[in-house]
Amino acid sequence: MKPWIAFSNILMKDMRSYYLKPPNISWGLIFPVAWTLMFFLRSPVAVEVRDLLPGVMALSILFGTTSMLAVTITFERKSRSFERLLLAPISLNLLMLAKTAGAIIFGVINAFVPVIFAAFLTSLSGINWLMVLASVVLIAITSTFLGLFIAVSVTQVFEAQTFSNFFRFPMLFLCGLFIPLSDLPSFIRPVSYALPLTYGADILKTAVSQNGVIAVPLSFFALVLFSGFLFAYSIYNVNRKWIL
Amino acid sequence: MKIIEAENLKKQYNGFKAVDGVNFYIKRGEIFGLLGPNGAGKTTTINMLTGLGHITAGSVKLMGEDYTRNAIKAQALMGIVPDESNLYEELNGRENLLFCGALYGMDKKQREKRADLLLTQFGLQEAAGKPFKAYSKGMKRKLTIAAGLIHEPEILFLDEPTTGIDVAFARQIRNLIKDLHKKGTTIFLTTHYIEEAERLCERIAFIVKGKIVREGTVVELMQETQGENIIDFTLGGDFSAIQKDFQNSFPGFKIISGENNSVSIQSSTSFTLLPLVKFFEERNLPVFEAKIVRPSLEEVFVNVTGIELQKMQNDQSIRPGPGQKGSV
Ligand SMILES: Nc1ncnc2c1ncn2[C@@H]1O[C@H](COP(=O)(O)OP(=O)(O)OP(=O)(O)O)[C@@H](O)[C@H]1O
Ligand SMILES: [Mg+2]
Numbered sequence: 001m002k003p004w005i006a007f008s009n010i011l012m013k014d015m016r017s018y019y020l021k022p023p024n025i026s027w028g029l030i031f032p033v034a035w036t037l038m039f040f041l042r043s044p045v046a047v048e049v050r051d052l053l054p055g056v057m058a059l060s061i062l063f064g065t066t067s068m069l070a071v072t073i074t075f076e077r078k079s080r081s082f083e084r085l086l087l088a089p090i091s092l093n094l095l096m097l098a099k100t101a102g103a104i105i106f107g108v109i110n111a112f113v114p115v116i117f118a119a120f121l122t123s124l125s126g127i128n129w130l131m132v133l134a135s136v137v138l139i140a141i142t143s144t145f146l147g148l149f150i151a152v153s154v155t156q157v158f159e160a161q162t163f164s165n166f167f168r169f170p171m172l173f174l175c176g177l178f179i180p181l182s183d184l185p186s187f188i189r190p191v192s193y194a195l196p197l198t199y200g201a202d203i204l205k206t207a208v209s210q211n212g213v214i215a216v217p218l219s220f221f222a223l224v225l226f227s228g229f230l231f232a233y234s235i236y237n238v239n240r241k242w243i244l
Numbered sequence: 245m246k247i248i249e250a251e252n253l254k255k256q257y258n259g260f261k262a263v264d265g266v267n268f269y270i271k272r273g274e275i276f277g278l279l280g281p282n283g284a285g286k287t288t289t290i291n292m293l294t295g296l297g298h299i300t301a302g303s304v305k306l307m308g309e310d311y312t313r314n315a316i317k318a319q320a321l322m323g324i325v326p327d328e329s330n331l332y333e334e335l336n337g338r339e340n341l342l343f344c345g346a347l348y349g350m351d352k353k354q355r356e357k358r359a360d361l362l363l364t365q366f367g368l369q370e371a372a373g374k375p376f377k378a379y380s381k382g383m384k385r386k387l388t389i390a391a392g393l394i395h396e397p398e399i400l401f402l403d404e405p406t407t408g409i410d411v412a413f414a415r416q417i418r419n420l421i422k423d424l425h426k427k428g429t430t431i432f433l434t435t436h437y438i439e440e441a442e443r444l445c446e447r448i449a450f451i452v453k454g455k456i457v458r459e460g461t462v463v464e465l466m467q468e469t470q471g472e473n474i475i476d477f478t479l480g481g482d483f484s485a486i487q488k489d490f491q492n493s494f495p496g497f498k499i500i501s502g503e504n505n506s507v508s509i510q511s512s513t514s515f516t517l518l519p520l521v522k523f524f525e526e527r528n529l530p531v532f533e534a535k536i537v538r539p540s541l542e543e544v545f546v547n548v549t550g551i552e553l554q555k556m557q558n559d560q561s562i563r564p565g566p567g568q569k570g571s572v
Pocket of ligand 2: 287403
């Protein structure tokens with residue numbers, strides 16, 4: 001048995017069938033651009049592009065991965081093609097890693113779209129790129145596993161969409177990107193700290209503008225913890241609910 | 245040699261016993277049929293044997309090795325053709341086969357060679373580049389079977405392979421099953437067409453409400469009806485006028501039906517035809533036709549399960565003719 005052949009082909013098929021389809025690519029481009037423009041137009045004082053970059057990157061990942069994975073897996077479950085994957089002689093862990101790898105890669109690519117735009121508008125010197133990359137990958141993993149968590153909790157495609165938004169919108173406003181954590185009412189702040197994106201966004205802030213508020217190792221640790229938990233819980237549920 | 249063995253296999257869904265302690269084995273190289281009405285537990289049994297469903301209790305073994313808790317090694321040797329197609333709608337025929345081959349760890353060259361061979365074998369070369377969603381029902385079924393065969397599995401599971409497709413396709417599929425059998429593939433087939441099971445399978449198990457009610461080779465099962473010979477006569481006149489006379493002359497025969505000029509009689513002992521024909525001729529009822537009806541698996545099934553066939557097969561789309569009749 002050569003499990004990596006199965007792994008790479010599942011990944012490549014998903015890339016071709018879902019992630020590299022024109023509507024999804026444009027979604028990945030339009031979204032960050034729209035967000036960036038919105039912030040430019042909205043602010044009375046000239047906003048430093050660099051200050052917006054971490055937020056736009058984090059959101060591009062979140063919006064590119066979570067619902068995408070939740071929807072595609074729910075769709076495959078409904079069309080029963082997912083059964084074919086469950087019948088393949090590979091472990092459930094490897095199978096779910098293959099199914100999520102596509103979304104993770106897509107999320108990472110999405111994150112760098114706004115960086116390309118920003119490069120035309122401002123100087124990007126002094127950024128800790130290694131830290132950017134590490135946090136982008138971790139945010140992509142966590143957001144994707146959040147999508148997996150959603151996929152195992154629903155049965156219909158529209159539920160996957162709705163449930164994704166249920167997670168995404170609160171994160172958007174509570175992760176400290178657009179409203180600093182210190183400006184949030186104190187009773188909401190614990191919710192912020194319970195959201196993975198808060199930690200990912202904070203690392204990005206540190207890497208780009210050195211203005212994060214959480215210790216970087218702590219944030220990395222939190223993200224690893226979040227993704228580990230989401231993956232393990234999802235596998236547990238796949239085993240319980242999908243293997244009848 | 246037993247390739248698969250299921251011991252006291254049970255499956256419960258929230259307290260409902262879908263499969264209730266079945267025992268059976270499949271010999272290497274044979275065609276084994278699991279025959280039963282809708283909802284009997286056939287698909288549930290396949291799911292447990294192939295690792296798609298958890299096993300509530302009991303065990304499954306592959307060549308003596310238990311795989312109840314971990315089916316990965318067993319799955320590598322299994323090809324599965326589900327009752328409903330589960331290929332990728334957006335991929336074309338060839339891509340679907342290639343992808344399925346990759347799931348079994350076949351390398352690129354191997355997959356391509358095998359996919360092209362199967363496409364040719366199934367007459368799907370022209371449709372190879374069409375997306376699966378544009379396939380007709382019969383083509384979908386064929387490609388689904390091809391996908392199950394891509395990695396040349398040792399054991400092929402076919403869940404109602406001929407349900408819902410036309411007679412010609414069903415026949416092709418049966419021929420295909422016979423060919424695979426000749427090449428040594430072990431075949432596990434579920435069906436609710438008794439004739440199909442009788443024509444194809446070497447051993448059969450009847451499953452009803454999650455329990456196997458009878459199991460054996462076709463020959464063994466048939467022996468249960470041996471001695472029950474039925475003859476259908478077509479006469480040149482009305483039988484009812486001489487019915488009493490007939491019963492007095494042949495007390496060993498039972499009249500199953502006698503209407504106008506056709507009559508069915510049954511004997512539990514062997515007999516010769518000539519006295520019967522002579523009897524009719526003497527009473528001015530020429531015998532136009534006499535058919536000895538070999539008892540079929542149908543009767544065994546009805547006897548064992550008490551299920552009327554019309555009930556079980558009313559949704560069937562192929563109705564193989566009365567293939568068991570041998571004219572005299
Ligand atoms: N996921 C499930 N949850 C609850 N009950 C189920 C589930 N799957 C099957 N069943 C029940 O288990 C029984 C056996 O179903 P199964 O699909 O194995 O029957 P079958 O013999 O394959 O029938 P058919 O000829 O219609 O395909 C049925 O009563 C069915 O309603
Ligand atoms: Mg079934």
